[in-house]
Amino acid sequence: MKNRLKDYREAKGWSQGELARRLGVSRQTINAVETDKYDPSLPLALRMAKLFAVSVPDLFIDDWEPQE
Amino acid sequence: MNDIEAKAEQGPRWGKLALPTLAGAVTGFLVAIAMLQLFRDEVFGELSASSTIAIAVAMVYIFIAVGVGVGLISPAFGARFLNVEDAEELREQRQSLMASGIGMLLLGAALFVLAISGPGGVVAPETAAIATALLVAVAVAATIRSARVSDELMRTVARETGNTGYYLIFGVVGGWAGLAHLQLVPAPAMLDVLTTIWALGLVAAFWVSGRRGMLNPR
Numbered sequence: 001m002k003n004r005l006k007d008y009r010e011a012k013g014w015s016q017g018e019l020a021r022r023l024g025v026s027r028q029t030i031n032a033v034e035t036d037k038y039d040p041s042l043p044l045a046l047r048m049a050k051l052f053a054v055s056v057p058d059l060f061i062d063d064w065e066p067q068e
Numbered sequence: 069m070n071d072i073e074a075k076a077e078q079g080p081r082w083g084k085l086a087l088p089t090l091a092g093a094v095t096g097f098l099v100a101i102a103m104l105q106l107f108r109d110e111v112f113g114e115l116s117a118s119s120t121i122a123i124a125v126a127m128v129y130i131f132i133a134v135g136v137g138v139g140l141i142s143p144a145f146g147a148r149f150l151n152v153e154d155a156e157e158l159r160e161q162r163q164s165l166m167a168s169g170i171g172m173l174l175l176g177a178a179l180f181v182l183a184i185s186g187p188g189g190v191v192a193p194e195t196a197a198i199a200t201a202l203l204v205a206v207a208v209a210a211t212i213r214s215a216r217v218s219d220e221l222m223r224t225v226a227r228e229t230g231n232t233g234y235y236l237i238f239g240v241v242g243g244w245a246g247l248a249h250l251q252l253v254p255a256p257a258m259l260d261v262l263t264t265i266w267a268l269g270l271v272a273a274f275w276v277s278g279r280r281g282m283l284n285p286r
Contacts, residue, residue, distance in 0.1 A: 010257050011209075016153070017153070017156065017157070018158075023218075024224070025163060025219040025221070026157075026160065026218075026219045026221065027157050027160070027218065028221055028222075028282060029154060029155075029220065029221040031281070031286070032221055032280055032281050032282065035284070037279070037280045037281030037282075038221055038224070038280055038281070040220070041220050044220060068137050
């Protein structure tokens with residue numbers, strides 16, 4: 001899933017390692033999410049959103065729209 | 069075009085790494101075969117083709133484990149050949165890497181023991197059975213330990229490796245057995261079945277890691 005994690009992380013001036021440390025995951029996880037290779041679990045997505053003070057849909061981009 | 073769209077248009081990058089990874093695996097396998105040709109008569113006596121291939125696959129497991137071990141002992145040196153950003157990343161993942169490295173080492177050793185046992189082997193069957201059972205049991209414990217100290221990405225990769233490995237084994241071993249049952253191909257030796265399972269486990273791990281971008285240069 002496309003996301004803006006890298007944009008938000010860089011806006012804070014954090015390295016991948018710093019973000020990983022704050023979220024309690026490995027740098028590989030941050031790298032995999034930023035390169036769209038891994039969709040995080042809901043708890044981790046919520047933690048990410050909370051850390052950047054944004055909503056999950058602000059962080060993760062989903063083109064799906066509900067049908068009428 | 070924004071960054072995300074540009075990134076999406078680049079497509080999967082891991083194809084760029086497929087050749088180097090494959091070349092590394094093939095080179096390791098061929099080096100193991102060459103070493104066996106040099107030393108087998110003095111150390112192992114006459115080895116069958118099945119045993120030779122099993123030892124080569126076991127050596128790939130052991131080489132990978134030794135590489136991880138060297139990286140943990142000297143993170144600065146390990147960061148040069150392991151796919152991490154820097155030495156600090158190796159220190160951060162020390163517990164997980166150590167447990168999975170021990171698991172790889174013991175699984176390689178188990179296949180090695182089986183390869184030099186059996187008919188015409190240098191280890192008695194009873195001794196080999198006990199040694200293999202112990203090695204696999206500790207390897208399983210190490211793998212469980214690794215999963216417990218890993219984060220969600222590594223646990224996902226481990227789960228997907230299990231799934232992928234199952235289907236690979238189902239297709240390759242099942243297909244081979246089916247064709248052998250129909251007497252269309254020679255039946256595999258039991259050691260060939262084990263070697264295939266061990267080898268497909270590695271293939272599954274590399275395949276899943278590649279799909280998750282973990283083989284991309286950092």
